[in-house]
Amino acid sequence: MQRHLTITPSPHVRDRASTKNIMQEVCLALAPAGIASIILFGASALKLICFSVLTCVLTEYLYQLIAGHKSTVGDWSAVVTGLMLAYNLPATAPWWIPVVGGVIAILLVKQLFGGIGSNFMNPALTARAVLFISWGGLVASYPNTLYCGGVDTISSATPLALMAADPSQVSFVDLLLGNVPGILGETCKIALLLGGIYLIIRGIIDWRIPATFIGSVFVLFLLTSGFNFELALKEVFAGGLMLGAFFMATDYATCPLSRLGRVIMGIGCGVFTFMIRAYANYPEGTSFAILFMNVLTPLIDRYTMPKFFGEVKKNA
Amino acid sequence: MFGARLFPGGIHPREGVNGKAENSANPIQELPAVSRVIIPLSQHIGAPATATVKKGDHVLMGQVIGEPAGFVSAPVHASVSGTVVEVGNCKLASGATVPAVTIDNDFKDEWVELHPSEHPENLTAEEAQQIIRNAGIVGMGGATFPTQVKLTPAAGKTIEKLIINGAECEPYLTADHRLMLEHAGEIVDGVRLLMLAFGVKDAVIGVEENKRDAISALSDAASGIEGLRVQGLPVRYPQGGEKQLIYAITKRVVPTGGLPIDVGCVVLNVGTVFACDQAIRMGIPLVRRVTTVGGLVNNPGNFLVRIGTPVKALFEACGGTTPACKQLISGGPMMGISFKDTDCPVTKGTSGILALGKESIYPEETSCIRCARCLDACPMKLAPSRMDSLIRHERYDEAEKAGVMNCIECGACTYVCPAKRLLTQSFRMGKKVINTRKKAAAAKAAAEKAQLAAEKAANEKEKKEA
Amino acid sequence: MPKKDTFLGAFLNGLIFENPTFTLMLGMCPTLGITTAAMNGVGMGLATTVVLVFSNLFISLLRNIIPDKVRIPSYIVIIASFVTMIDLLMSAFVPSLRAALGTYIQLIVVNCIIFARAESFAAKNPPVQAIGDGLGMGLGFTWAITLLSCIRELIGSGSIFGLRLMPEAYQPMAIMNQVPGGFITLGILLILVNVIKAAIARHSRARKEELA
Numbered sequence: 001m002q003r004h005l006t007i008t009p010s011p012h013v014r015d016r017a018s019t020k021n022i023m024q025e026v027c028l029a030l031a032p033a034g035i036a037s038i039i040l041f042g043a044s045a046l047k048l049i050c051f052s053v054l055t056c057v058l059t060e061y062l063y064q065l066i067a068g069h070k071s072t073v074g075d076w077s078a079v080v081t082g083l084m085l086a087y088n089l090p091a092t093a094p095w096w097i098p099v100v101g102g103v104i105a106i107l108l109v110k111q112l113f114g115g116i117g118s119n120f121m122n123p124a125l126t127a128r129a130v131l132f133i134s135w136g137g138l139v140a141s142y143p144n145t146l147y148c149g150g151v152d153t154i155s156s157a158t159p160l161a162l163m164a165a166d167p168s169q170v171s172f173v174d175l176l177l178g179n180v181p182g183i184l185g186e187t188c189k190i191a192l193l194l195g196g197i198y199l200i201i202r203g204i205i206d207w208r209i210p211a212t213f214i215g216s217v218f219v220l221f222l223l224t225s226g227f228n229f230e231l232a233l234k235e236v237f238a239g240g241l242m243l244g245a246f247f248m249a250t251d252y253a254t255c256p257l258s259r260l261g262r263v264i265m266g267i268g269c270g271v272f273t274f275m276i277r278a279y280a281n282y283p284e285g286t287s288f289a290i291l292f293m294n295v296l297t298p299l300i301d302r303y304t305m306p307k308f309f310g311e312v313k314k315n316a
Numbered sequence: 317m318f319g320a321r322l323f324p325g326g327i328h329p330r331e332g333v334n335g336k337a338e339n340s341a342n343p344i345q346e347l348p349a350v351s352r353v354i355i356p357l358s359q360h361i362g363a364p365a366t367a368t369v370k371k372g373d374h375v376l377m378g379q380v381i382g383e384p385a386g387f388v389s390a391p392v393h394a395s396v397s398g399t400v401v402e403v404g405n406c407k408l409a410s411g412a413t414v415p416a417v418t419i420d421n422d423f424k425d426e427w428v429e430l431h432p433s434e435h436p437e438n439l440t441a442e443e444a445q446q447i448i449r450n451a452g453i454v455g456m457g458g459a460t461f462p463t464q465v466k467l468t469p470a471a472g473k474t475i476e477k478l479i480i481n482g483a484e485c486e487p488y489l490t491a492d493h494r495l496m497l498e499h500a501g502e503i504v505d506g507v508r509l510l511m512l513a514f515g516v517k518d519a520v521i522g523v524e525e526n527k528r529d530a531i532s533a534l535s536d537a538a539s540g541i542e543g544l545r546v547q548g549l550p551v552r553y554p555q556g557g558e559k560q561l562i563y564a565i566t567k568r569v570v571p572t573g574g575l576p577i578d579v580g581c582v583v584l585n586v587g588t589v590f591a592c593d594q595a596i597r598m599g600i601p602l603v604r605r606v607t608t609v610g611g612l613v614n615n616p617g618n619f620l621v622r623i624g625t626p627v628k629a630l631f632e633a634c635g636g637t638t639p640a641c642k643q644l645i646s647g648g649p650m651m652g653i654s655f656k657d658t659d660c661p662v663t664k665g666t667s668g669i670l671a672l673g674k675e676s677i678y679p680e681e682t683s684c685i686r687c688a689r690c691l692d693a694c695p696m697k698l699a700p701s702r703m704d705s706l707i708r709h710e711r712y713d714e715a716e717k718a719g720v721m722n723c724i725e726c727g728a729c730t731y732v733c734p735a736k737r738l739l740t741q742s743f744r745m746g747k748k749v750i751n752t753r754k755k756a757a758a759a760k761a762a763a764e765k766a767q768l769a770a771e772k773a774a775n776e777k778e779k780k781e782a
Numbered sequence: 783m784p785k786k787d788t789f790l791g792a793f794l795n796g797l798i799f800e801n802p803t804f805t806l807m808l809g810m811c812p813t814l815g816i817t818t819a820a821m822n823g824v825g826m827g828l829a830t831t832v833v834l835v836f837s838n839l840f841i842s843l844l845r846n847i848i849p850d851k852v853r854i855p856s857y858i859v860i861i862a863s864f865v866t867m868i869d870l871l872m873s874a875f876v877p878s879l880r881a882a883l884g885t886y887i888q889l890i891v892v893n894c895i896i897f898a899r900a901e902s903f904a905a906k907n908p909p910v911q912a913i914g915d916g917l918g919m920g921l922g923f924t925w926a927i928t929l930l931s932c933i934r935e936l937i938g939s940g941s942i943f944g945l946r947l948m949p950e951a952y953q954p955m956a957i958m959n960q961v962p963g964g965f966i967t968l969g970i971l972l973i974l975v976n977v978i979k980a981a982i983a984r985h986s987r988a989r990k991e992e993l994a
Binding site for chain 2: 004005006007008009010011012013014015016017018019021022072075077114115116117118206252253255257258301305306307308309310311
């Protein structure tokens with residue numbers, strides 16, 4: 001009777017969800033956008049995705065080997081970072097761009113700050129920002145899709161830039177399908193929505209962040225454009241907003257813990273995205289808006305911790 | 317759902333083999349008496365009872381073998397008739413060593429003379445408290461707090477509402493469910509007697525919606541009794557937590573650090589009420605209880621078992637554990653204690669004995685990924701991941717501010733954690749450290765105060781003399 | 783670690799053991815601001831060294847005369863005098879370097895290395911050691927920021943001291959020429975320094991145990 005019995009603290013049943021499951025599901029949710037990018041931009045998209053994912057996984061493995069830490073490559077989080085990084089690059093980027101980016105994301109942003117869950121900014125977005133500042137010409141170019149001029153031609157204007165002049169220049173169907181110039185992962189909104197909604201249904205991401213993020217961008221554009229419904233709707237479907245709102249802003253390590261905090265995060269991202277898009281001279285503000293809110297996350301956490309059940313005002 | 321409100325957080329823990337679904341169909345069967353019982357004298361929260369028998373004494377069933385030592389304490393009764401062979405110590409499932417009386421059964425089951433109440437429906441509060449105390453009744457949901465203490469509200473507080481806990485929200489456990497099905501009449505009668513004795517006008521029996529048969533059985537029994545109703549509750553762990561149950565039924569929130577009586581409520585388990593009914597109507601003290609044996613055993617069931625019966629007798633009655641069994645649990649899988657030694661006795665608080673497989677063994681802990689699932693699961697609206705990191709960095713003061721003392725150790729956060737962190741364990745440790753420090757600080761302050769007073773007195777004396 | 787009460791001891795202490803950049807974390811403003819090219823690092827480092835040596839010397843000489851209550855203004859007067867001299871000399875003889883360093887030269891007046899050494903060393907030690915300390919700290923600062931600027935120049939512009947070292951195909955990483963690049967490089971260098979320090983400590987502990 002007493003063979004192989006063990007003693008452990010309660011509880012003695014655990015949910016099946018694990019870090020690995022969650023990361024795998026995120027990868028699954030990112031897959032449609034990846035497939036769409038390969039269809040839209042061809043083999044160069046596949047090449048960039050492969051380089052990015054491989055670099056991220058290898059960097060994590062090698063760093064932990066050298067530093068003598070336990071390897072966490074098996075939790076798939078490096079794969080998620082790799083995918084996100086690749087999705088933030090244009091199809092025209094040379095192969096070494098995702099390699100440098102992967103090393104920055106995993107080594108500099110993730111591992112040096114304590115590994116999974118401890119990074120203070122989204123690794124993929126930080127890497128993208130570093131690449132953007134370093135090699136602006138290579139990273140901030142927006143190639144046309146195969147079906148609209150060919151990948152070799154760099155678009156003179158992104159849909160966002162075109163829309164700033166006249167929203168009717170951009171077709172809504174093209175925006176949905178992704179047949180517009182842009183970076184790999186951001187163009188096909190149907191694929192992104194599919195993945196995002198899957199994650200929300202599976203309870204992996206909190207709906208509050210994408211809803212408030214996208215909602216506030218929509219409302220702000222609606223208000224400032226004199227209730228131009230078409231413009232506001234197209235602003236929501238153009239650029240990297242969907243990718244950012246569903247996959248980047250919801251990164252566990254860099255978004256607030258409480259529900260209220262997440263609403264603040266979403267609205268903050270929306271406001272900054274709107275401000276950069278409407279008033280700054282960068283074409284796209286999503287990634288910088290998210291990075292900015294990432295840095296504010298500890299502060300938001302500090303002030304939005306839920307009140308205890310039963311907490312009453314101290315009369316003393 | 318009949319207007320029951322959902323408490324914040326909560327989870328739906330998964331069941332395994334021979335869980336609620338299978339076991340709730342097994343009627344309560346009486347476990348045959350064993351030849352030797354070991355009855356611990358500390359089966360309740362509070363001071364252990366002091367033994368009133370010595371080696372060689374002949375005892376009758378129901379005879380007091382341990383007198384309560386203090387207000388928060390309870391007497392202990394013999395569950396068999398026979399001869400005391402030892403007054404010593406025994407090990408409980410928790411691993412604690414407590415004083416115990418070992419009795420050899422003579423299998424005659426001679427009862428001590430029982431004193432049923434002569435006017436059960438006209439008891440005063442004091443009489444009822446006395447009967448409950450003498451019967452050794454403690455909270456039978458597992459907390460084992462002496463019941464008569466709960467029913468003795470502090471000055472200035474009155475019992476407005478009696479809440480009977482039939483939630484049985486832990487997975488696997490079906491003992492209360494079977495008790496409600498088979499003894500609905502006695503439970504309702506017990507509630508009625510308590511209502512009459514304590515002048516309570518309003519009582520609610522709360523049962524989770526997944527026990528529809530129990531709800532209808534209790535409703536049938538309760539029909540026509542004024543002020544008593546049966547309420548279905550949403551199925552959500554920890555629905556049976558006192559504060560959660562009170563909120564679900566009355567929408568009242570027990571203040572932090574407060575007791576249910578602060579919002580006019582007393583919560584009693586259905587098993588406790590059944591025991592009270594037995595004590596008042598028939599004078600039978602608490603010597604038996606219903607226990608579920610589930611999980612990886614060959615024939616799971618619900619047993620009426622004598623207090624002090626070694627756990628192994630229960631397993632034998634169930635045909636033993638299956639080879640996949642890796643861990644034995646006393647209590648439910650969420651809050652129960654795992655144990656190895658099957659010689660340990662069944663106590664007043666043993667709501668279940670489970671055999672679990674390898675899924676109950678902890679997977680390796682990994683880093684927190686800040687997914688915030690623990691925040692959503694916490695029924696006390698705490699931030700477990702934050703408290704955990706504070707405690708692990710030994711920042712106890714901040715952890716206390718973050719609310720770790722409010723933790724009810726329900727295990728919901730640990731259940732949902734995808735990084736498999738031992739959150740509940742960390743909080744237990746943190747609470748212990750904080751309590752120890754508080755005690756030390758209080759002792760130090762008292763000592764300083766005493767010294768100060770002594771100095772002052774000495775000074776005054778000097779002044780006077782001068 | 784050498785004793786600090788000799789010239790050589792004070793010199794080595796500043797150069798290596800209590801390096802102002804890697805150990806004391808002083809003078810971070812120029813460290814991050816001007817280290818985009820190797821030449822800037824050398825120039826800034828040497829300018830600071832000269833000021834540091836002379837200010838240490840004079841503060842040490844006057845240490846028993848300066849009243850305690852007005853010592854900070856006194857230090858500033860002494861330091862600012864030498865900074866002005868250096869500023870004018872550089873403008874006269876190396877105008878391009880002077881232009882590249884911009885306002886950071888004037889900011890030497892409030893550089894914390896100089897203040898820290900004045901307050902914690904020169905004001906308490908005789909002139910010879912004070913010169914040793916100033917020289918050590920100054921050269922320690924110089925080599926540290928030169929190393930930093932070499933790395934930044936190599937990655938950010940593909941060259942060191944203006945000499946192209948990277949192959950033609952290399953595309954310079956522009957972030958290295960900006961302040962974030964300074965933070966990143968300094969951070970990584972600090973990690974390496976700490977790794978080396980930990981290794982040395984381990985090694986010497988092991989040797990001590992062997993001896994014992």
